[in-house]
Amino acid sequence: MDTQQNTALTRALAEVPGPLPTSGVIHITLPHTDRFTVVGNHLAQHPDLSCTAVGLAVRIQSLPQGTEVSIKALTARCQEGERRIAAALRELEAHGYLQRFRDRLPGQKVITRTVFCNQPAALLRPRSHAPVAAPAQAPIPAPAPAPAPARSLTHVPDPDPDPDPASVPPVPPTPPVPVPPGTSAQETPVPPSPPPFVPLVPPPTAPKPPRPPLPQPGTLTPELDRAATALLSDLRRHAPQFTLSEGDIRQLAPAVATWLERDAHPDTIRRTLTDDLPQPLRHPVKLLKHRLTALLPPPLPGACDLSAPARPRVVVTPFQTCDDCDRAFRSPDPGHCRDCRETREHRDEDVRAAA
Template sequence: MDTQQNTALTRALAEVPGPLPTSGVIHIVIPHADRFTIVGNHLAQHPDLSCTAVGIAVRIQSLPQGIEVGIKALAARCREGEKRIAAALRELEAFGYLRRVRDRLPSGRFITRTVFCNHPTALVHPRRPAAPQRPAAPAPHPASAPAPALAQVPTSAPAPAPAPAPGPASAPPPEPDMSAPPPVPPPPVLSAPPAPLFVPLVPPPTAPKPPPAPLPRPNEPTPELDRAATALLSDLRRHAPQFTLSETDIRQLVPGVAAWLERAAHPDAIRRILTTDLPHPLRHPAKLLKHRLTALLPPPLPGAHELTAPARPRIAVTPFQTCDGCDRVFRSPAPGHCRDCREHRAHRSEATRTAA
């Protein structure tokens, strides 16, 4: 017997509006009457969530309120292991779909509540409610016809009092002013706004890059430096064929090489630094030379006076002297008598003057 054809599928494909695509998926949409869950495309097509996390989110969203959705409870319901489920829950928590909140009961015991939000972006950027449309002004009607406002009175409201019999001087009842906008109820006052479950992962603005450092130049440019720098740059292609520079590039790089030569850098050392450890492939040799000449510029050689050790400050030491009167040793810049001998001589001179 030949392969059976699914006539129901063929009939459903025939009912798909528009021409069928030649490749890709074909959707056959059958409206659900019961047992269905609405899932937003922001979750189903999330670019940063794994398929496991999306599936776990759909499973949690389809469960009724109060069902345990811990790692072990989900592992008992799903085929995935506890490690994959734990990783998926961490992904959902990072993007705001899932949050674990510690709450305190009136008894004082702390519990952990698991909160799942099917649209976390709406918590951060809530949509404004649409402005109510104004009802169209009623067409003019005879006074005997009932007013439109009375026709919409609910049945539970008490019946209005009967209007008095129309007389020759009776006037029609005033019609309600339908041109004024209906009153908008004030927003509910919350004691404290709830913490948002979703924080948009917006990267900080990129800081502007600093301008590149200028190419170094010699302090005292001379024709000899210019000639030597030009010869060194023109000779680079002999050592590295990648550095076959144009005349324009050489003229632009000559000041940088001249600054190196002015600082007593040997030409072989400059050539080795510029041509070793090259990237592959080398796309812009002139830019690489400019970067190396700028970033690796050596400092000037120190002078002879900068290399000598600084002289230590000399401390003046007062020499020892021998007293001429008592042979006592004391410190003094010049020979003579010690302090005691000077005081004794001064006291004796004073006594002599007094006796005279």
């Protein structure tokens, strides 16, 4: 009886569309009408920023222009101490969200300016430049318009709606455009236009790439077809959203058979298809097609693929013993060492010379 129950939150929870997840957070999203700040997921889910730095960035982003955001001013506003706030500001500086620099005012006074950017990655993108067309001829100077009288509630008719053409002064002829010497009018150089701007994000009307086809097994045997059909029919026991029709099961069965052909366990396939579902799930069959195609595992490697590569054989020349001096030397065949061979050659030359 001492625990207070939030009945408003319970009523809002009952109005959440679709089945509730069995674990994790449940979002109750109500639209803001005033006093709100738009925060990007690149900041709210930044993998390298601490929660203190993210919260401090959101606090600074929600403050109006010109608010003091020094360490002492933030310490007075927040519950964290000066050390944690200083460390969080250094994190934001390291990732480009915050920049602090000194500026000298005209009165020789030096102040510290703090600049906060809610999306620093957008500053690194190339900016577009509108192409400027070269004029074909000099424009005619238009006469300065007379100041318009104050508008009144009564309608004043035009005193001369159709003036006489003879009374209109003639327009002076347009002076010709000067052409550099050595070039003709047809060869007048035109300044090059800047390259066209290519948007980073395609427009909504851009044609979408075709979806990849569903995977097909090498051989759809009756056993694989029966196992795939049974697995798809059993999905509604684990996730009621996947109550599939017979036509959907026949369409998805070859893709599931491909997974089974690649030795994927049925429990692994079931968890891959039913875990972490979007809320609400509007198109179950499209989600199954996407996961069966994008998350398809590769075939298991064979025994030959897992064996270590054979090392190159190194041929070692054996040791031999010289027949004359009994010295050891490397040679594929027995005989004499190098010194003994040279001695024998000199001796034979001397014998031939003496003869």
